Each structure stands twice: as structure tokens, then as C-alpha cells.
Amino acid sequence: MRTLCSSTLIGEFFVIAFAALVAMKDPDLSAATVWTVSGVAMFLTLALCGVITRPGGVALGWALQLALVVSGVFVPTMFFLGVVFAALWWASVHYGRRIDEAKARFAAQAESASGAPDAA
Structure with a gap:
């Protein structure tokens, strides 16, 4: 699960950075505000990569x-991209857990097979 979720989060890191560049064109938003909010969000995506498997x-x-x-209130394209990344997040969590379960079953089978006496 960690690999899939981290890949999604890294993709979001770049999307947030590009959305910040688009938000800079809004005359109602100051550059400091845009980069503070975007910087915090970008930091959270990277930090979350490290704690994704924790409670x-x-x-x-x-x-x-x-x-x-x-x-998307500030950058309308983010409504669409946010939904796309939410779907990717769901898929990463869902299929990541299934992959982790399959790996655990495979490891258990391999361990039980190696502990069995030889038939020779």
C-alpha cells in the first residue's frame, strides 16, 4: 500500500505546485498567501509518504x-483534479491493501513450504 499511496502523493505534490502557479495570476491573492498555503500542502504530501502505514x-x-x-474555489481546474486524485487515492488504498494481503499470504505459504520435510 505504501508504494501506491506514495506515488499518488508525489503526483499531488506536483499538481499543487502547478496549481500555485495558476493561482498566482489571481489579483485577489497575494504571492505570500499562495505560496504559504501551497508550501504547507506540498510539505504535507511529502510528510504523509512517511507516515502512510501508521494509524x-x-x-x-x-x-x-x-x-x-x-x-477548486480558487483554481477551478482543481475541482476536477481533486476528484481525479481522490479516485486515485481510493484505488491506491484499496488495491494497496489487497496487494499487502496477497504478499502476506504468499510469504506464509513460502514459510510453511520451507518448513515441511522433504519427500525424498
């Missing part, structure tokens, strides 16, 4: 997805 990591990821969708 609450997935919930923090969902909060980040919600924030991306809400950022």
Missing part, C-alpha cells in the same frame, strides 16, 4: 484529498 495515515490522506477538491 491515521490514510485518514490524513483523505483530508488532503478533500482540501484539494475545495481548492
Whole structure:
């Protein structure tokens, strides 16, 4: 799960950076505000890569997805991109857990097979 979720978060890092560049064109937003909010969000995406497997990591990821969708208020394209990344986040969590379960089953089977006596 960690690999899939981290890949999604790294993609979001770049999307947030590009959205900040678009938001800079809004005359109602100051550069300091745009880069402070975007910088915090970008930092959170990277920090979340490290804590994704800990308790609450997935919930923090969902909060980040919600924030991306809400950022569409300032950059309308982010409504669409936020929904796309929320779907990617769901897929990363869902299929990542399935992959982790399959790996655990495979490891258990390999361990039980290596512990069995030889038939020779």
C-alpha cells in the first residue's frame, strides 16, 4: 500500500505546485498567501509518504484529498483534479491493501513450504 499511496502523493505534490502557479495570476491573492498555503500542502504530501502505514495515515490522506477538491474555489481546474486524485487515492488504498494481503499470504505459504520435510 505504501508504494501506491506514495506515488499518488508525489503526483499531488506536483499538481499543487502547478496549481500555485495558476493561482498566482489571481489579483485577489497575494504571492505570500499562495505560496504559504501551497508550501504547507506540498510539505504535507511529502510528510504523509512517511507516515502512510501508521494509524491515521490514510485518514490524513483523505483530508488532503478533500482540501484539494475545495481548492477548486480558487483554481477551478482543481475541482476536477481533486476528484481525479481522490479516485486515485481510493484505488491506491484499496488495491494497496489487497496487494499487502496477497504478499502476506504468499510469504506464509513460502514459510510453511520451507518448513515441511522433504519427500525424498
